[in-house]
Amino acid sequence: AQTVTQSQPEMSVQEAETVTLSCTYDTSESDYYLFWYKQPPSRQMILVIRQEAYKQQNATENRFSVNFQKAAKSFSLKISDSQLGDAAMYFCAYLAPGGGADGLTFGKGTHLIIQP
Amino acid sequence: NAGVTQTPKFQVLKTGQSMTLQCAQDMNHNSMYWYRQDPGMGLRLIYYSASEGTTDKGEVPNGYNVSRLNKREFSLRLESAAPSQTSVYFCASSAGAGRQETQYFGPGTRLLVL
Numbered sequence: 056a057q058t059v060t061q062s063q064p065e066m067s068v069q070e071a072e073t074v075t076l077s078c079t080y081d082t083s084e085s086d087y088y089l090f091w092y093k094q095p096p097s098r099q100m101i102l103v104i105r106q107e108a109y110k111q112q113n114a115t116e117n118r119f120s121v122n123f124q125k126a127a128k129s130f131s132l133k134i135s136d137s138q139l140g141d142a143a144m145y146f147c148a149y150l151a152p153g154g155g156a157d158g159l160t161f162g163k164g165t166h167l168i169i170q171p
Numbered sequence: 172n173a174g175v176t177q178t179p180k181f182q183v184l185k186t187g188q189s190m191t192l193q194c195a196q197d198m199n200h201n202s203m204y205w206y207r208q209d210p211g212m213g214l215r216l217i218y219y220s221a222s223e224g225t226t227d228k229g230e231v232p233n234g235y236n237v238s239r240l241n242k243r244e245f246s247l248r249l250e251s252a253a254p255s256q257t258s259v260y261f262c263a264s265s266a267g268a269g270r271q272e273t274q275y276f277g278p279g280t281r282l283l284v285l
Contacts (some may be wrong), residue, residue, distance in 0.1 A: 059213070088272055098259060100214075100276035146213050150272055158204055158229055159263075159274060161213025 057082045059149050061162035068137050073086045075122075076132045077163045078147030084103040084108075089123070089130045090159070095143040103145070106130065134167075142169045173197050177262050182191035183283045184252045192247040192280050194262030201247035202267030204229075204274065205237060207258040213260060220245055221267060252284045 058081045068074035080089070091103040106114045106123050111123050118138075122131045134141055144166050148159040178193045185219075196203065201222050206214035216229030220239040234256060236248045245264075249256060259281050263274040 089271070093278075098279045098281075099259060099278075100263075102273060102275070105273055148213070150274075158206070158216030158219055159214065159245060161215075163213050 057149050057151065057160045059147055059160050059162040060146055061165050063165045063167040064116070064163075065168065066116060067168040067170060068134075070137055072137055073133060073135045074137055074167065076145050076147075076167065077134070078130045078136075078162055080128050080130065080147070080149045080160075082149065084152055086152045089121075090148040090150065091119070091121070091130075091132045092161075093141075093143045093147060094145045094146060095165070100146075104132065136154070137169050139169050139171060142167060175262055175264055175275055177277040177280050178247075178266075179280060180278065181188045183285065184249075185285055186253060188198075188252050189248065190252065191249075191252050192260055192262075192282075192284075193244070194245045194246065194277060196262075196264040196275075197243065198266075198275065199242070200264035200266050200275075201242070202265045203237075203239065204263040205245070206261045206263065207231065208261060208279075209258050217260075231283045249282075251280060252282075254284045256282065257284045258282060265283065 060079045087108045088105045093101045099152040104116045118135045144164045146164045175196045176269045204218040218237040228230045231253045238246045262277040265274045
């Protein structure tokens with residue numbers, strides 16, 4: 056079974072600074088998908104960014120970017136110019152090829168605090 | 172755009188009572204999912220449906236049943252609620268075709284079983 060590990064239960068960053076959230080995963084597959092989801096206090100799960108394992112180029116969405124290290128099975132999220140609205144739980148998730156009954160495998164999350 | 176909707180938003184049950192959580196999506200997605208989220212944990216898959224009329228068990232299916240009524244709707248039923256089923260329940264959907272695997276989530280249903 057796949058596992059996803061987020062080793063930082065909580066992170067704190069000053070507004071406008073950069074923060075990196077860590078994620079490692081375990082899989083024997085070569086083709087898969089990785090995601091970062093944001094969960095604000097409203098509990099809505101919001102997709103932040105997605106990475107296909109076959110792509111070497113790291114995904115970027117505005118202030119959010121990832122550092123995907125396939126050999127190391129590492130998938131970190133970098134948030135630049137942090138804003139108060141970025142405060143939330145962040146979940147790293149893995150999806151096996153074909154998706155299906157395996158669903159998404161989630162890490163336990165990192166609570167991100169933005170200091171004004 | 173409604174996306175994925177869930178009803179109710181919050182429910183309190185007594186042990187042994189039954190209820191059905193409703194989920195609907197308007198994105199013409201093929202695949203739908205039910206997850207539960209417990210404190211300090213990520214989401215865990217309860218059931219999955221690849222298409223109308225098909226369902227598969229996920230990681231934590233015990234105590235639950237599901238129905239894929241049509242392409243839009245996927246319901247989760249608790250026949251005899253237990254305190255261990257106190258959780259937040261999320262429904263999700265995805266196009267489920269090849270690379271279109273991104274899952275989009277509903278707002279969640281918070282369930283308290285006393």
